Amino acid sequence: MSAELYDQIIPENRGEVDAHCVRTLFERARQATQLAPLGTLFIFWVVYATAGLPLALGWMIVNTLPDALTFVLTSRLLRNPPPAGRIAYWHNWQVVLRILQGLCWGSAVVVFHIPDDPTAFNDIAILAVLAAVTATNVVSMAPSFRTVAGFCISTLLVPILYSVWLGDVIHIKIAVALGLLLLVELQFGWDAYRQFAGGVHQLVLNQKIRKQLELRNIELGELNQKLRVIAIHDQLTGLYNRHFMVDQIERQRELFARHGNICSIVLFDIDHFKQINDRYGHAVGDDVLVAFSRRVETLLRQGDALGRYGGEEFVLVLPMTDLNAALHLAERIRSAMAGSPLVFQPEEITVTASFGVAQLEQGEDADHWLLRADQALYRAKENGRNRAVA
Ligand SMILES: Nc1nc2c(ncn2[C@@H]2O[C@H](COP(=O)(O)OP(=O)(O)OP(=O)(O)O)[C@@H](O)[C@H]2O)c(=O)[nH]1
Structure with missing residues (x-):
């Protein structure tokens, strides 16, 4: 042989x-x-x-x-x-x-x-x-x-x-x-x-x-790691994607049901974003979304999770945070956005955003919790935008 x-x-x-x-x-x-x-x-x-x-x-x-x-x-x-x-x-x-x-x-x-x-x-x-x-x-x-x-x-x-x-x-x-x-x-x-x-x-x-x-295994491990990152992140802004955020929201609901850990979410949406696209073009619109994300990130605590929920809509999951504190944070983000422009060449663009805040309630499921945040956001838009509503 x-x-x-x-x-x-x-x-x-x-x-x-x-x-x-x-x-x-x-x-x-x-x-x-x-x-x-x-x-x-x-x-x-x-x-x-x-x-x-x-x-x-x-x-x-x-x-x-x-x-x-x-x-x-x-x-x-x-x-x-x-x-x-x-x-x-x-x-x-x-x-x-x-x-x-x-x-x-x-x-x-x-x-x-x-x-x-x-x-x-x-x-x-x-x-x-x-x-x-x-x-x-x-x-x-x-x-x-x-x-x-x-x-x-x-x-x-x-x-x-x-x-x-x-x-x-x-x-x-x-x-x-x-x-x-x-x-x-x-x-x-x-x-x-x-x-x-x-x-x-x-x-x-x-x-x-x-x-x-062994080499293949290492490559596969690295690839898996990349895939895991890709699977939970939004490609444009690098924030968590909707799928991941929905998981987080469900996880917080479980923690609340099991240990009573309070949690709030904030749904927020850039005001009149369509006009930015129409005026400056889609590429600048993308840049605004990225710059907006980076600025919001600077205002968060460790443990807060920020994700892109849809086109120009975002969601924040704030563990161990009650409604007042969440409203306070939303207000901080709102005023930071409204107070200084997102700087772009050749023009400076100021964007405002509207916020809907909801604290998880006893016996509530994730969908209902999200629905209440969405309704609050809708009211913020209805009441003139550039505001945070609970
Ligand atoms: N550049 C860019 N635009 C996007 C993206 N996703 C969604 N949009 C645009 O975002 C705009 C959302 O418009 P609307 O839903 O009318 O909302 P709005 O103009 O922000 O108005 P309000 O939310 O009512 O204040 C649409 O023009 C979409 O095409 C994206 O990834 N990049």
């Missing part, structure tokens, strides 16, 4: 997959170097009697050097992971070190060969270790096929060539067996690498999808 995924790696993801693989290779290479001394010691144990202590010890030390180098290097790389651009460089170093290591292992057959030994005991014992070492490397070095191939070929090629060069029957058989082993290991190594890289590719894809989903 994951080997198939390897075939689907798109060039765009290749770099990331390689980087993941090589980082895992560092970890595994470090682990492998910790196990390698076992094989070295085994060969030492087999050969020291026939080869003599100095040669056996010397080989053991030389064979340990590439492992020690690998251990130091990979420990450093694991502590300070290289940037993406340097991954390939350090990958090459891993391959070089593994090839050196392989040549050291393979050299054991040449160094410790006992001429004219019909049992070829040393050679076979050493080759058993080499077969085990290369086989375990096929698995542990799976994240990098180059490393697997470099190590297996460099480990087995010297014994193969040496055996062919010796030319006797037993060594020819050994050469053939090692050749087959090498082919099988390369095939397994390639499969193991493809499976590993395929799994990593899946991981990379999952991470990208998760990141995209």
